Amino acid sequence: MIGSAVKPAKALARWFQANQRDLPWRLALEVPDAGLVVREAAHPQVSSDRDALPSPRRDPYRTWISEIMLQQTQVSTVVDYYHRWMERFPDVAALAGAAEKEVLEAWAGLGYYSRARNVLATARKVMEDHGGAFPWRREDLLGLKGVGEYTAGAIASLAFNRPEPILDGNLVRVFSRLYALDFLPDGKEGKKAYWDLSRAWVEAHDAALVNEGLMELGALICTPRNPDCARCPLSAHCAAFKTSAQERFPPARSRKDSVDVAGFAVAAFREGKDGEEVLLYTPRKAERLAGLLTFPLFPVADLPALREAWRAGLPGLPKTALRPRAVTVTHSITHHRYRLRIVEGRVEAGARTRSLPEGYAWAPVAGVERMLVSSLPKKIWKAVR
Ligand code: SF4
Incomplete structure (x- = not known):
């Protein structure tokens, strides 16, 4: 050949x-x-x-x-x-x-x-x-x-x-x-x-x-x-x-191989001991974006469904006000095409957070930019700030 x-x-x-x-x-x-x-x-x-x-x-x-x-x-x-x-x-x-x-x-x-x-x-x-x-x-x-x-x-x-x-x-x-x-x-x-x-x-x-x-x-x-x-x-x-x-060359993947992921990205903030913190998530191996530190993503259709998914996925969190921003982030990674509406979350001040599910962690806002290495969460962060 x-x-x-x-x-x-x-x-x-x-x-x-x-x-x-x-x-x-x-x-x-x-x-x-x-x-x-x-x-x-x-x-x-x-x-x-x-x-x-x-x-x-x-x-x-x-x-x-x-x-x-x-x-x-x-x-x-x-x-x-x-x-x-x-x-x-x-x-x-x-x-x-x-x-x-x-x-x-x-x-x-x-x-x-x-x-x-x-x-x-x-x-x-x-x-x-x-x-x-x-x-x-x-x-x-x-x-x-x-x-x-x-x-x-x-x-x-x-x-x-x-x-x-x-x-x-x-x-x-x-x-x-x-x-x-x-x-x-x-x-x-x-x-x-x-x-x-x-x-x-x-x-x-x-x-x-x-x-x-x-x-x-x-x-x-x-x-x-x-x-x-x-x-x-x-x-x-x-x-x-x-x-x-x-x-x-190389040939594009056919459309039928590509997957659209629509939903919400949530940037949830709280007042930590040393200043403002934001909630980040590291998806597990079998999940999309495995291993890439990102914001919690919810592939749901509308805000009521997001509120429900948030409460069910993060039961240890105190009440969180979820407010949609008028901005949508689009991004393609391999054959996934993301279209995510940005939502800002505020966790009730003074309330205690019980343990977070595996993969979730609070990070100081001041250090977030340095921690994010993948383009999608970087775009989300830019849209949030
Ligand atoms: S290998 Fe890539 S950069 Fe080099 S001539 Fe071919 S297409 Fe151009």
């Missing part, structure tokens, strides 16, 4: 080395026996012996933590969290020895707290089962909590330069355009086609540079709207560019 990926992979690697963003987790390691392995190094050959322990190119612990933090969170938000995390837990031993409370505190604001619990469980497993040395084989990495196909490929390739593929939304977009693929990696065959392509690329040239180059190209150049093809190192190899059909 495709020609050799060697030439475009080399072009991409050269572009990445010259244009990559300066991100803290991209620091190269000093490897005593192999000399200093730097980002600009000529491409070190990957050993053909798949069982030979590779010299890490980057610190696998740092690579892992950054990849987990970057799941569903923007790079600009992650940088500060990453620096603070590394000051507190500089290596896998320090993390494994920490109490869960401390780890959750350091994660606070990133949302999806199961990620924090998983990293703690994984750090302890790395200490107990692997003697503190991070595993580098894909199958061993997949045995770690919270490490799926993408993260296993990222750690193996970026930290150890193993030819292991990765696939996420950025890579799907780049591959779909490069090869004019008019399907998504949804079914078994579609998935296989994209993963095969990713494997072909990573085996064609330096694995770390190719994988990170693909990620960087998708983030900076081959963007969902208006890709910057004039600056793209792959334009000579790109089928969509040659036919001016960039916007046609």
Whole structure:
């Protein structure tokens, strides 16, 4: 189906080395026996012996933590969290020895707290089962909590330069355009086609540079709207560019696959001990927006239904006055299209709040902006303030 990926992979690697963003987790390691392995190094050959322990190119612990933090969170938000995390837990031993409370505190604001619990469980497993040395084989990495196909490929390739593929939304977009693929990696065959392509690329040239180059190209150049093809190192190899059909790839999900979510978003305030607080919610794994800190959302038709859902969902709260604002927030996330009317809530002053249901928490208003990482709750907050 495709020609050799060697030439475009080399072009991409050269572009990445010259244009990559300066991100803290991209620091190269000093490897005593192999000399200093730097980002600009000529491409070190990957050993053909798949069982030979590779010299890490980057610190696998740092690579892992950054990849987990970057799941569903923007790079600009992650940088500060990453620096603070590394000051507190500089290596896998320090993390494994920490109490869960401390780890959750350091994660606070990133949302999806199961990620924090998983990293703690994984750090302890790395200490107990692997003697503190991070595993580098894909199958061993997949045995770690919270490490799926993408993260296993990222750690193996970026930290150890193993030819292991990765696939996420950025890579799907780049591959779909490069090869004019008019399907998504949804079914078994579609998935296989994209993963095969990713494997072909990573085996064609330096694995770390190719994988990170693909990620960087998708983030900076081959963007969902208006890709910057004039600056793209792959334009000579790109089928969509040659036919001016960039916007046609990847194909949009059909309307029947998309789900409309209409209802209300509630920003409920109360006077806390140290000032005004607002109620936030972290949806559980099976819920929409799982793990993303947000405002309570109610997919109900009208205000009476909202009042009923509010009382039933938050029975521990004192009486709350719910007042609709004349503003509606619209937002699309993957195939969900949200249309939410904003409602402001005021919890009766002086009344005691009994315990909140799981996932709900009061947060100081002053710190809310920093805590929200997803675009939908950010839009809601902007509309409320
Ligand atoms: S030429 Fe344009 S569409 Fe093709 S990969 Fe590059 S940025 Fe994407």
